[in-house]
Amino acid sequence: MRTRTRALVIGFAAAALAAPVVTAPAQAASPPPRTGFETTNGARWTTQPEEQDFLSAVDRDSSRVTMSAIGTTAQGRPLQLLQIGTHRTSTTMLLICSQHGDEPSGREACLTTVRDLAYAKDKKTLDFLARTTVLVVPTANPDGRAANTRTNSHGVDINRDHIALKTAEARAMAAVIRDHKPEIIYDLHEYGATSPYYDKDLLALWPRNLNTDNRVHAEARTLSESYVRPGAQDAGFSSGIYGIWTDPVTGEPLKQVAGDGQERILRNTAGVKHSVGLLVETRVDPLTPAEKKDPALNNRRRVGTQLSALTGALTFADERRAGIKRATAQARLTGFADRGPVYLGGADNDPAEPTEIIQDPPCGYHLSSSQYADVEDELALHGVVSHPRAEGAYVPLRQSQRDLAALLLDERAAYHLTTGRPDTTC
Missing domain, CATH: 3.40.630.10 (Zn peptidases)
Structure with a gap:
C-alpha cells in the first residue's frame, strides 16, 4: 500500500x-x-x-x-x-x-x-x-x-x-x-x-x-x-x-x-x-x-x-x-463497441465458472408488450436504452450500459427483471 x-x-x-x-x-x-x-x-x-x-x-x-x-x-x-x-x-x-x-x-x-x-x-x-x-x-x-x-x-x-x-x-x-x-x-x-x-x-x-x-x-x-x-x-x-x-x-x-x-x-x-x-x-x-x-x-x-x-x-x-x-x-463508451463476455457470477478474487459467463452475448433482447410494461420504469431508472415497438420493445446491447442490460434481461442472470428473447441476428 x-x-x-x-x-x-x-x-x-x-x-x-x-x-x-x-x-x-x-x-x-x-x-x-x-x-x-x-x-x-x-x-x-x-x-x-x-x-x-x-x-x-x-x-x-x-x-x-x-x-x-x-x-x-x-x-x-x-x-x-x-x-x-x-x-x-x-x-x-x-x-x-x-x-x-x-x-x-x-x-x-x-x-x-x-x-x-x-x-x-x-x-x-x-x-x-x-x-x-x-x-x-x-x-x-x-x-x-x-x-x-x-x-x-x-x-x-x-x-x-x-x-x-x-x-x-x-x-x-x-x-x-x-x-x-x-x-x-x-x-x-x-x-x-x-x-x-x-x-x-x-x-x-x-x-x-x-x-x-x-x-x-x-x-x-x-x-x-x-x-x-x-x-x-x-x-x-x-x-x-x-x-x-x-x-x-x-x-x-x-x-x-x-x-x-x-x-x-x-x-x-x-x-x-x-x-x-x-x-x-x-x-x-x-x-x-x-x-x-x-x-x-x-x-x-x-x-x-x-x-x-x-x-x-x-x-x-x-x-x-x-x-x-x-x-x-x-468505460462508459466501451459498451458501444464491446463484443466481449458478460459475467453472471464470480468476482475479482473468484474466477467465474463457464456456466457463469455469456461468452457470445446477443445483439440485444426482445420484450413482449406485457414484459415491457412490467420493466419499463426500471430500465429507465437504470439508464438502460430501450426502443418501444408495436409489439413490446427492443433493448440493444450496443449501449453504454451493455453489461447491465444483459444482467437485467438474460434468464441466466441471478437477479434478472424479466426473461428477454435474445436477438442473434447481428
Whole structure:
C-alpha cells in the first residue's frame, strides 16, 4: 500500500469531534449549525427533526448548496439530496449515507461534511469545490432510521435492491446515479466485529463484480488502498479489507466471509455502471473498558473513523481527478463497441465458472408488450436504452450500459427483471 502524496486540502469536523471551528462566508445569515450529535458531544445521535433543521439552515445560508427531494418512503418520509458546488465541475462524487437504518455513524459524518463544505472560506476548499460537485444523500433509509432497523419499513435490505429497484429508496438512488453520472460513489456503513479475526476500526471494499471495467476497478482499488485506508490510519485507526478474516498475528487472510460480486449491492452496481465505487464499514463494538462505560466515547470513535476515511476519499477525488475522469469516460463508451463476455457470477478474487459467463452475448433482447410494461420504469431508472415497438420493445446491447442490460434481461442472470428473447441476428 503506497502512502498518499500530500495531505488533504479540506478541513473537517474530524479534527476534534467537538465544536468544529468554521468561519461563515459573507452570504451566511447565521452561525453554522451543529448536529444533535455534536451538541451532546456524541451522547446521542442526531434526531430526524434536528437533521431537517440542520439541513434547512445549511441550504438557506449557503449559496453553494442546493437541497432537493428525490423521493418519499413508504411511511411518507422525504428522501433528500444535497448538491454542493459553485460551478459546473469536472468531477462528481456521490455520498450515500446510512442505507441501513441502524448504522448512524456514516450519516453523522455526512451531515458535518455537508456543513463544513458549505461554510468554508479557505482557498483550497473553494478550489476543490470549483472542480468537484459533491452530492450527498444524508439519510438513505429514513424509515429504517426511525425504527432503528437495518431494513426499510417493508423489511427489505436496500443494499440488496440496486438491480430490482423494488424500494422507493433504491429507485431514488438509481435516478440520482442516472441523472448525475457520478465518477465516484462512496457508500458508508457499520459492522459488528468478530474478534480477533475481523475487528478493525475501518474496513473498505471496491467493486468485485467482473463486469466492472478494468480501468474503473483499478481506480476503486486505489481509492481504498491508497487513500481511504491510509486516511484512517493517519488518524490512528486500524483498517482492513471488508469481508476478509485475517490472522491476528501475521495479518494474512484466512477466509472470505462477505464481500462478493453480486451486482445488486451498491458498490458492485456502481462498478457495473462505470463509477468508482467503494463500501466503507466502521466498527460498532466498544474497543476499551472506557468505551463500554461511556457510549459517547464509542460513538465519537465511530464517527471519527468515518470522517478520517472520508477525508481520504475527498483527497482522492482532488488529486486523481484526471485519471478518474478518463477511466470512467472510457468505460462508459466501451459498451458501444464491446463484443466481449458478460459475467453472471464470480468476482475479482473468484474466477467465474463457464456456466457463469455469456461468452457470445446477443445483439440485444426482445420484450413482449406485457414484459415491457412490467420493466419499463426500471430500465429507465437504470439508464438502460430501450426502443418501444408495436409489439413490446427492443433493448440493444450496443449501449453504454451493455453489461447491465444483459444482467437485467438474460434468464441466466441471478437477479434478472424479466426473461428477454435474445436477438442473434447481428
